[in-house]
Amino acid sequence: MKVVFLDRDSFPSYITFTSSVQSLTMIDYPHTQTEEIAARIIDADIILVNKTVLTGDVLSQCKNLKMIQVTATGTNNIDLNYCEENNIIVKNVENYSANSVPEHTFALLLTLKRSLDAYISDVKKGVWSDSKHFCFLDHPIRDLAGSTMLIIGNGNIGQNVARIAQAFGIHCLLSERKGSDTIREGRISFEEGIQLADIITLHCPLSEETRSMIGKPELEKMKSSAILINVSRGGLIDEEALVEAVQTKQIFGAAMDVATREPMPNTSTLNQLADYPNFLLTPHVAWASDQAMQTLADIAMNQIKEYLLQPSL
DSSP states (O other): OEEEETTGGGSOTTSOOOOOOTTOEEEEOSOOOGGGHHHHHTTOSEEEESSOOBOHHHHTTOSSOOEEEESSSOOTTBOHHHHHHTTOEEEOOOSTTTTHHHHHHHHHHHHHHTTHHHHHHHHHHTTTTTOSSSSOOOSOOOOSTTOEEEEEOOSHHHHHHHHHHHHTTOEEEEBOOTTOSSOOTTOBOHHHHHHHOSEEEEOOOOOTTTTTOBOHHHHHHSOTTOEEEEOSOGGGBOHHHHHHHHHTTSSSEEEESOOSSSSOOTTOGGGGGTTOTTEEEOOSOTTOOHHHHHHHHHHHHHHHHHHHTOTTO
Protein backbone atom coordinates (compact mmCIF):
# COMPACT_ATOMS: atom_id res chain seq x y z
CA MET A 1 0.00 0.00 0.00
CA LYS A 2 1.41 3.36 -1.03
CA VAL A 3 0.66 6.33 1.22
CA VAL A 4 1.45 9.82 -0.05
CA PHE A 5 1.63 12.74 2.40
CA LEU A 6 1.20 15.90 0.32
CA ASP A 7 2.06 18.55 2.93
CA ARG A 8 4.21 16.94 5.63
CA ASP A 9 5.72 20.28 6.64
CA SER A 10 2.36 21.33 8.04
CA PHE A 11 3.80 19.68 11.13
CA PRO A 12 7.25 19.99 12.75
CA SER A 13 9.69 17.17 12.04
CA TYR A 14 9.56 15.97 15.66
CA ILE A 15 5.89 15.04 15.25
CA THR A 16 5.99 11.45 14.00
CA PHE A 17 3.62 9.77 11.56
CA THR A 18 4.46 6.09 11.97
CA SER A 19 2.63 2.80 11.49
CA SER A 20 3.28 -0.79 12.51
CA VAL A 21 1.71 -2.06 9.29
CA GLN A 22 4.55 -3.72 7.36
CA SER A 23 2.92 -3.40 3.94
CA LEU A 24 2.80 0.40 4.19
CA THR A 25 5.14 2.51 2.07
CA MET A 26 5.05 6.22 2.93
CA ILE A 27 6.25 9.01 0.67
CA ASP A 28 6.41 12.47 2.23
CA TYR A 29 6.39 15.77 0.36
CA PRO A 30 7.12 18.92 2.41
CA HIS A 31 4.44 20.82 0.47
CA THR A 32 2.67 20.41 -2.86
CA GLN A 33 1.75 23.05 -5.40
CA THR A 34 -1.54 22.71 -7.26
CA GLU A 35 0.16 21.71 -10.50
CA GLU A 36 2.13 18.97 -8.71
CA ILE A 37 -0.78 17.15 -7.06
CA ALA A 38 -1.91 14.85 -9.88
CA ALA A 39 1.54 13.41 -10.60
CA ARG A 40 2.21 12.74 -6.93
CA ILE A 41 -1.02 10.90 -6.16
CA ILE A 42 -1.64 9.09 -9.46
CA ASP A 43 -0.68 5.67 -8.05
CA ALA A 44 -1.37 6.31 -4.35
CA ASP A 45 -3.62 3.95 -2.41
CA ILE A 46 -3.98 6.39 0.49
CA ILE A 47 -3.44 10.15 0.65
CA LEU A 48 -2.46 12.01 3.81
CA VAL A 49 -3.29 15.68 3.51
CA ASN A 50 -3.64 18.72 5.70
CA LYS A 51 -4.72 21.78 3.72
CA THR A 52 -3.85 20.90 0.09
CA VAL A 53 -7.02 21.09 -2.00
CA LEU A 54 -8.11 17.85 -3.68
CA THR A 55 -10.71 18.43 -6.40
CA GLY A 56 -12.69 15.80 -8.24
CA ASP A 57 -10.77 16.57 -11.45
CA VAL A 58 -7.46 15.77 -9.75
CA LEU A 59 -8.76 12.74 -7.86
CA SER A 60 -10.19 11.27 -11.07
CA GLN A 61 -6.63 10.76 -12.31
CA CYS A 62 -5.81 8.36 -9.46
CA LYS A 63 -5.58 4.69 -10.39
CA ASN A 64 -5.69 3.02 -6.99
CA LEU A 65 -7.03 5.56 -4.50
CA LYS A 66 -9.02 4.02 -1.67
CA MET A 67 -8.72 6.45 1.26
CA ILE A 68 -7.97 10.08 2.08
CA GLN A 69 -6.85 10.77 5.63
CA VAL A 70 -7.14 14.47 6.48
CA THR A 71 -4.74 15.53 9.22
CA ALA A 72 -7.23 18.08 10.55
CA THR A 73 -10.86 18.31 11.61
CA GLY A 74 -12.14 20.20 8.58
CA THR A 75 -12.64 18.43 5.25
CA ASN A 76 -13.62 21.46 3.19
CA ASN A 77 -10.49 21.04 1.04
CA ILE A 78 -11.73 17.67 -0.25
CA ASP A 79 -14.33 17.08 -2.98
CA LEU A 80 -16.55 14.94 -0.76
CA ASN A 81 -19.19 14.39 -3.44
CA TYR A 82 -16.64 12.89 -5.80
CA CYS A 83 -15.27 10.66 -3.05
CA GLU A 84 -18.72 9.39 -2.11
CA GLU A 85 -19.61 8.66 -5.72
CA ASN A 86 -16.35 6.74 -6.23
CA ASN A 87 -16.23 4.83 -2.92
CA ILE A 88 -13.20 6.70 -1.60
CA ILE A 89 -13.17 6.78 2.20
CA VAL A 90 -12.48 10.21 3.74
CA LYS A 91 -11.40 10.37 7.37
CA ASN A 92 -10.68 13.43 9.49
CA VAL A 93 -9.28 13.76 13.02
CA GLU A 94 -11.42 15.12 15.84
CA ASN A 95 -10.93 15.95 19.51
CA TYR A 96 -7.14 16.07 19.38
CA SER A 97 -7.01 19.73 20.51
CA ALA A 98 -9.61 19.63 23.27
CA ASN A 99 -6.99 20.98 25.69
CA SER A 100 -4.81 23.07 23.39
CA VAL A 101 -7.54 25.31 21.93
CA PRO A 102 -9.23 26.13 25.28
CA GLU A 103 -5.85 26.95 26.82
CA HIS A 104 -5.05 29.28 23.91
CA THR A 105 -8.48 30.86 24.30
CA PHE A 106 -7.68 31.85 27.88
CA ALA A 107 -4.14 32.92 27.00
CA LEU A 108 -5.65 35.46 24.58
CA LEU A 109 -8.40 36.46 27.00
CA LEU A 110 -6.02 37.06 29.91
CA THR A 111 -3.62 38.97 27.70
CA LEU A 112 -6.40 41.38 26.75
CA LYS A 113 -8.05 41.62 30.16
CA ARG A 114 -4.82 42.30 32.03
CA SER A 115 -3.07 44.34 29.30
CA LEU A 116 -0.15 41.92 29.40
CA ASP A 117 1.29 42.89 26.01
CA ALA A 118 1.38 46.55 26.98
CA TYR A 119 2.97 45.95 30.40
CA ILE A 120 5.60 43.53 29.08
CA SER A 121 6.46 45.95 26.26
CA ASP A 122 6.78 48.86 28.70
CA VAL A 123 9.07 46.90 31.01
CA LYS A 124 11.35 46.17 28.07
CA LYS A 125 11.37 49.90 27.24
CA GLY A 126 12.49 50.77 30.77
CA VAL A 127 9.23 52.31 31.99
CA TRP A 128 9.35 50.30 35.24
CA SER A 129 12.93 51.38 35.91
CA ASP A 130 11.86 55.02 35.58
CA SER A 131 8.77 54.63 37.78
CA LYS A 132 8.50 56.71 40.96
CA HIS A 133 6.55 53.92 42.64
CA PHE A 134 7.02 50.19 43.15
CA CYS A 135 4.84 49.56 40.08
CA PHE A 136 3.14 51.54 37.35
CA LEU A 137 -0.52 51.36 36.34
CA ASP A 138 -0.61 52.84 32.86
CA HIS A 139 -2.95 50.23 31.38
CA PRO A 140 -6.30 48.83 32.59
CA ILE A 141 -6.36 45.52 34.46
CA ARG A 142 -9.66 43.66 34.66
CA ASP A 143 -10.50 40.39 36.41
CA LEU A 144 -12.21 37.48 34.71
CA ALA A 145 -14.14 36.59 37.87
CA GLY A 146 -17.69 37.87 37.86
CA SER A 147 -17.92 38.30 34.08
CA THR A 148 -20.39 36.57 31.77
CA MET A 149 -19.17 34.45 28.85
CA LEU A 150 -21.27 33.39 25.86
CA ILE A 151 -19.94 30.16 24.34
CA ILE A 152 -20.98 29.54 20.74
CA GLY A 153 -20.36 25.87 20.01
CA ASN A 154 -20.87 22.96 22.39
CA GLY A 155 -18.39 20.35 21.22
CA ASN A 156 -15.48 19.10 23.32
CA ILE A 157 -13.63 22.39 22.93
CA GLY A 158 -16.61 24.53 23.90
CA GLN A 159 -17.30 22.29 26.88
CA ASN A 160 -13.69 22.51 28.07
CA VAL A 161 -13.76 26.29 27.70
CA ALA A 162 -16.83 26.32 29.96
CA ARG A 163 -15.08 24.10 32.52
CA ILE A 164 -12.04 26.39 32.68
CA ALA A 165 -14.21 29.52 32.71
CA GLN A 166 -16.15 28.30 35.71
CA ALA A 167 -12.88 27.74 37.59
CA PHE A 168 -12.10 31.42 36.98
CA GLY A 169 -15.48 32.41 38.45
CA ILE A 170 -17.02 33.26 35.07
CA HIS A 171 -20.75 32.80 34.53
CA CYS A 172 -21.20 30.78 31.32
CA LEU A 173 -24.05 30.98 28.84
CA LEU A 174 -24.40 28.43 26.03
CA SER A 175 -25.70 29.90 22.80
CA GLU A 176 -28.51 28.42 20.75
CA ARG A 177 -27.94 28.42 16.99
CA LYS A 178 -28.34 31.85 15.42
CA GLY A 179 -31.86 32.43 14.13
CA SER A 180 -33.30 29.30 15.77
CA ASP A 181 -37.02 29.47 16.57
CA THR A 182 -36.68 27.09 19.52
CA ILE A 183 -34.35 27.34 22.49
CA ARG A 184 -33.07 24.04 23.85
CA GLU A 185 -32.90 23.49 27.59
CA GLY A 186 -29.76 24.93 29.11
CA ARG A 187 -29.21 27.40 26.26
CA ILE A 188 -29.91 31.05 25.56
CA SER A 189 -30.90 32.58 22.26
CA PHE A 190 -27.97 33.80 20.18
CA GLU A 191 -29.50 37.26 19.93
CA GLU A 192 -29.99 37.64 23.68
CA GLY A 193 -26.64 36.09 24.54
CA ILE A 194 -24.52 38.53 22.53
CA GLN A 195 -26.22 41.42 24.32
CA LEU A 196 -25.64 40.02 27.83
CA ALA A 197 -22.09 38.71 27.47
CA ASP A 198 -18.87 40.39 28.56
CA ILE A 199 -16.96 37.76 26.59
CA ILE A 200 -18.14 36.04 23.39
CA THR A 201 -16.07 33.08 22.24
CA LEU A 202 -16.59 31.06 19.06
CA HIS A 203 -16.00 27.30 18.92
CA CYS A 204 -18.17 26.17 16.02
CA PRO A 205 -17.47 24.94 12.47
CA LEU A 206 -17.67 27.14 9.38
CA SER A 207 -20.65 26.39 7.15
CA GLU A 208 -23.06 28.34 5.00
CA GLU A 209 -25.21 28.65 8.12
CA THR A 210 -22.43 30.10 10.27
CA ARG A 211 -20.50 32.16 7.71
CA SER A 212 -20.31 35.81 8.87
CA MET A 213 -22.50 34.95 11.87
CA ILE A 214 -20.90 37.92 13.62
CA GLY A 215 -21.31 41.02 11.47
CA LYS A 216 -22.07 44.69 11.91
CA PRO A 217 -25.62 44.15 13.32
CA GLU A 218 -24.33 41.66 15.92
CA LEU A 219 -21.35 43.82 16.91
CA GLU A 220 -23.67 46.80 17.41
CA LYS A 221 -25.71 44.76 19.92
CA MET A 222 -22.70 43.84 22.06
CA LYS A 223 -21.63 45.69 25.17
CA SER A 224 -19.05 48.41 24.66
CA SER A 225 -16.97 46.49 27.21
CA ALA A 226 -17.28 43.17 25.36
CA ILE A 227 -14.38 41.04 24.16
CA LEU A 228 -14.86 38.84 21.09
CA ILE A 229 -12.67 35.76 20.64
CA ASN A 230 -12.44 33.53 17.58
CA VAL A 231 -10.13 30.52 17.66
CA SER A 232 -12.34 28.49 15.32
CA ARG A 233 -12.64 29.63 11.69
CA GLY A 234 -11.97 33.05 10.19
CA GLY A 235 -15.12 33.21 8.09
CA LEU A 236 -17.33 33.23 11.17
CA ILE A 237 -16.71 36.97 11.60
CA ASP A 238 -17.12 39.79 9.08
CA GLU A 239 -13.59 41.18 9.27
CA GLU A 240 -14.42 44.65 7.94
CA ALA A 241 -17.19 45.02 10.52
CA LEU A 242 -14.84 43.83 13.26
CA VAL A 243 -12.15 46.34 12.31
CA GLU A 244 -14.69 49.16 12.45
CA ALA A 245 -16.03 47.97 15.82
CA VAL A 246 -12.56 47.90 17.39
CA GLN A 247 -11.45 51.20 15.86
CA THR A 248 -14.59 53.04 17.00
CA LYS A 249 -14.53 51.35 20.45
CA GLN A 250 -17.91 49.82 19.74
CA ILE A 251 -16.52 46.80 21.62
CA PHE A 252 -13.58 46.75 24.03
CA GLY A 253 -11.45 44.37 22.02
CA ALA A 254 -11.04 41.18 20.04
CA ALA A 255 -8.64 38.25 19.82
CA MET A 256 -8.30 36.01 16.79
CA ASP A 257 -6.32 32.91 15.93
CA VAL A 258 -7.78 32.68 12.43
CA ALA A 259 -8.43 34.78 9.36
CA THR A 260 -10.76 34.48 6.39
CA ARG A 261 -7.76 33.88 4.13
CA GLU A 262 -4.80 31.89 5.42
CA PRO A 263 -1.93 32.57 5.32
CA MET A 264 -3.29 36.07 5.95
CA PRO A 265 -2.16 38.39 3.12
CA ASN A 266 -0.53 41.76 3.75
CA THR A 267 -3.63 43.33 2.20
CA SER A 268 -5.95 41.87 4.84
CA THR A 269 -8.35 44.27 6.52
CA LEU A 270 -7.19 42.94 9.89
CA ASN A 271 -3.79 44.54 9.37
CA GLN A 272 -5.46 47.87 10.12
CA LEU A 273 -5.60 46.74 13.76
CA ALA A 274 -1.94 45.72 14.01
CA ASP A 275 -1.05 48.57 16.38
CA TYR A 276 -4.22 48.45 18.48
CA PRO A 277 -3.49 47.21 22.02
CA ASN A 278 -7.00 45.80 22.34
CA PHE A 279 -6.62 43.50 19.32
CA LEU A 280 -4.63 40.26 19.27
CA LEU A 281 -3.96 38.00 16.29
CA THR A 282 -2.08 34.69 16.33
CA PRO A 283 -1.38 32.63 13.17
CA HIS A 284 -3.83 29.71 13.53
CA VAL A 285 -1.77 27.97 16.21
CA ALA A 286 -4.36 27.42 18.97
CA TRP A 287 -4.57 23.76 17.98
CA ALA A 288 -0.84 23.21 17.79
CA SER A 289 0.55 22.28 21.19
CA ASP A 290 3.14 19.51 20.90
CA GLN A 291 0.81 17.14 22.69
CA ALA A 292 -2.14 17.95 20.44
CA MET A 293 -0.15 17.56 17.22
CA GLN A 294 1.25 14.17 18.24
CA THR A 295 -2.21 13.03 19.29
CA LEU A 296 -3.52 14.09 15.88
CA ALA A 297 -0.74 12.18 14.10
CA ASP A 298 -1.37 9.06 16.18
CA ILE A 299 -5.14 9.14 15.51
CA ALA A 300 -4.59 9.64 11.77
CA MET A 301 -2.16 6.75 11.47
CA ASN A 302 -4.32 4.50 13.63
CA GLN A 303 -7.30 5.16 11.34
CA ILE A 304 -5.19 4.17 8.35
CA LYS A 305 -4.11 1.01 10.21
CA GLU A 306 -7.72 0.14 11.04
CA TYR A 307 -8.65 0.52 7.38
CA LEU A 308 -5.75 -1.63 6.17
CA LEU A 309 -6.51 -4.40 8.67
CA GLN A 310 -10.09 -4.83 7.51
CA PRO A 311 -10.72 -8.48 6.58
CA SER A 312 -12.12 -7.49 3.17
CA LEU A 313 -8.83 -5.93 2.04
